[in-house]
Amino acid sequence: MSWKKTADAVVVGGGMMGMATAYYLKKIGLKDVALVEKNTPASGSTGRCAASFRAQWGGALNITLGKACIDRFEHLAEHLGVDMDIQLYQNGYLLVAYTERQFEQFKKNVELQNSMGVTSKLLNHSEALEICPGIEVSDAVGFSYYKRDGHADPMITNFAYCEAARGIGVRIEKFTGVVGFKVDCDSVRGVVTDRGPIDTDTVVNAAGPWAGRVGALAGLNIPVKGERHELMVTEPVDWGVCPTMLMSFEPDYYMFQRPHGSILAGCGPSRYRREAGPFDDYQMGASWNFMEHMAGHVNKLIPRARGVRIVRQWSGMYDITPDLQPVIGESDELKGFWVNVSGARGFMFGPVAGEMVAEKIVNGHTSLPIDEFHWRRYAEGRFLVEPSVA
Amino acid sequence: MPLIERHPILDFKHDGKVEFTFDGKAMEGFEGEPIAAALHSNGVKIYRETPEMKRPRGFFCAIGKCSSCFMVVDGVPNVRTCVTPLRRGMAVLTQRGRGSVSIAEGEARR
Numbered sequence: 001m002s003w004k005k006t007a008d009a010v011v012v013g014g015g016m017m018g019m020a021t022a023y024y025l026k027k028i029g030l031k032d033v034a035l036v037e038k039n040t041p042a043s044g045s046t047g048r049c050a051a052s053f054r055a056q057w058g059g060a061l062n063i064t065l066g067k068a069c070i071d072r073f074e075h076l077a078e079h080l081g082v083d084m085d086i087q088l089y090q091n092g093y094l095l096v097a098y099t100e101r102q103f104e105q106f107k108k109n110v111e112l113q114n115s116m117g118v119t120s121k122l123l124n125h126s127e128a129l130e131i132c133p134g135i136e137v138s139d140a141v142g143f144s145y146y147k148r149d150g151h152a153d154p155m156i157t158n159f160a161y162c163e164a165a166r167g168i169g170v171r172i173e174k175f176t177g178v179v180g181f182k183v184d185c186d187s188v189r190g191v192v193t194d195r196g197p198i199d200t201d202t203v204v205n206a207a208g209p210w211a212g213r214v215g216a217l218a219g220l221n222i223p224v225k226g227e228r229h230e231l232m233v234t235e236p237v238d239w240g241v242c243p244t245m246l247m248s249f250e251p252d253y254y255m256f257q258r259p260h261g262s263i264l265a266g267c268g269p270s271r272y273r274r275e276a277g278p279f280d281d282y283q284m285g286a287s288w289n290f291m292e293h294m295a296g297h298v299n300k301l302i303p304r305a306r307g308v309r310i311v312r313q314w315s316g317m318y319d320i321t322p323d324l325q326p327v328i329g330e331s332d333e334l335k336g337f338w339v340n341v342s343g344a345r346g347f348m349f350g351p352v353a354g355e356m357v358a359e360k361i362v363n364g365h366t367s368l369p370i371d372e373f374h375w376r377r378y379a380e381g382r383f384l385v386e387p388s389v390a
Numbered sequence: 391m392p393l394i395e396r397h398p399i400l401d402f403k404h405d406g407k408v409e410f411t412f413d414g415k416a417m418e419g420f421e422g423e424p425i426a427a428a429l430h431s432n433g434v435k436i437y438r439e440t441p442e443m444k445r446p447r448g449f450f451c452a453i454g455k456c457s458s459c460f461m462v463v464d465g466v467p468n469v470r471t472c473v474t475p476l477r478r479g480m481a482v483l484t485q486r487g488r489g490s491v492s493i494a495e496g497e498a499r500r
């Protein structure tokens with residue numbers, strides 16, 4: 001295959017964030033957009049994630065963006081002009097509070113969400129049981145719920161962006177790893193890949209958990225690292241066992257049933273990881289500790305799921321930033337070098353973050369606010385505070 | 391119907407006779423033999439109905455490898471009845487589709 005040595009922009013990484021960025025860059029107006037992916041689209045975090053999306057955040061900015069993401073997911077295939085079913089399912093996140101303090105926070109969140117057009121609400125036990133019959137949550141204090149939150153299929157959604165991008169002429173180079181950058185004083189001039197160089201004045205680093213490593217190839221310190229999280233899935237059973245996204249931040253768990261019937265469940269690594277010594281988050285694997293811990297949660301919360309077999313477990317990485325919020329913008333040190341990292345919510349955030357970064361690159365301004373996500377905030381001692389994360 | 395005494399792959403014994411139910415009907419079998427063997431000797435040959443095409447399924451591999459004999463046993467769906475030993479009082483149900491996980495069973499097992 002011929003190798004084109006120039007591009008108007010090169011996106012690094014073919015997950016949700018990168019694929020969406022490439023699509024919108026081309027769509028909004030750049031002529032020649034290339035995307036380089038060291039493996040295959042969706043092979044990173046995106047294809048391994050729980051693929052859920054929500055507007056139930058605690059900070060105004062995240063609520064605005066979360067809502068925009070839901071608006072987009074609801075009509076994604078049409079929006080992209082592809083004939084694909086992303087297997088969207090919306091029956092809310094049912095967030096569970098186990099302490100008065102958590103519930104007080106839910107009250108504040110719901111008030112703010114409501115003021116911004118997100119019609120979430122607080123629920124009591126019987127209302128929660130109506131949404132998710134048969135669950136054991138008698139030890140909970142209260143709940144919040146927003147009907148339009150939901151989930152989809154991560155791979156099909158990523159591939160939908162891939163198809164759409166290819167369809168409008170984005171060059172997608174699979175099995176093409178970035179190994180360096182061409183830099184001229186304070187500007188980026190190109191990417192060097194293991195298949196050859198591409199000259200360009202605009203690079204978007206959308207390498208998710210690898211974004212710190214990719215940044216380092218350009219001599220930059222991008223504050224992103226991978227953190228391995230695990231997920232497990234049961235064999236499919238009849239619909240209705242967990243027809244909402246059942247989630248708590250403390251203790252940290254989430255579980256839900258996909259339309260096909262499988263129950264998925266996961267949680268953060270601090271709950272089960274017991275390995276001593278250095279741990280390589282970039283090494284994928286599946287631990288017994290996780291399975292034991294997670295199965296315990298599922299059995300407790302969904303008593304009727306006991307006995308349902310687990311058919312698979314796997315891991316992926318959260319793209320972790322110092323405040324668990326996105327890291328987005330153009331480098332102050334290297335002109336033309338952009339970063340688009342979600343802060344561990346790249347599935348839901350990809351469609352909107354991709355469009356905003358593309359708008360910013362092409363038009364110089366964006367229709368939704370993303371400027372606060374620039375990582376210079378850390379050097380200035382500013383952390384974004386989001387109460388609704390585990 | 392004559393029962394096989396020795397199975398080339400599975401080890402099971404014919405212990406004492408026990409009662410169990412199939413779709414609510416009382417039946418008898420030998421404790422410890424595969425549930426499916428007990429059903430077979432009671433003349434039951436359809437164990438489940440497939441999710442999409444609603445086709446009947448029964449014994450196929452008979453060694454726990456193929457999913458053909460999945461039934462709901464004591465409220466747990468997808469039990470491989472060809473390798474699961476029969477116990478006294480088991481409630482065995484024809485599995486329709488992917489298998490129901492009833493709230494009542496969940497309550498009982500809390």
Ligand SMILES: Cc1cc2nc3c(=O)[nH]c(=O)nc-3n(C[C@H](O)[C@H](O)[C@H](O)COP(=O)(O)OP(=O)(O)OC[C@H]3O[C@@H](n4cnc5c(N)ncnc54)[C@H](O)[C@@H]3O)c2cc1C
Nearest residue numbers: 013015017038044045046049050052178208316345346348
């Ligand atoms: C278990 C789990 C559950 C999750 N659940 C959710 C959820 O419910 N909702 C949600 O929104 N998010 C969820 N996340 C987070 C989400 O998966 C990530 O935030 C998101 O996938 C990041 O997308 P991305 O495109 O930035 O990164 P990725 O999908 O990881 O894509 C980055 C790509 O860059 C490529 N790459 C890396 N280095 C190079 C290089 N040198 N050259 C070329 N290419 C390179 C990689 O191969 C990879 O394909 C979850 C994550 C995990 C692990």
Ligand code: FES
Nearest residue numbers: 452455456459472
């Ligand atoms: S008949 Fe094949 S698994 Fe039981």
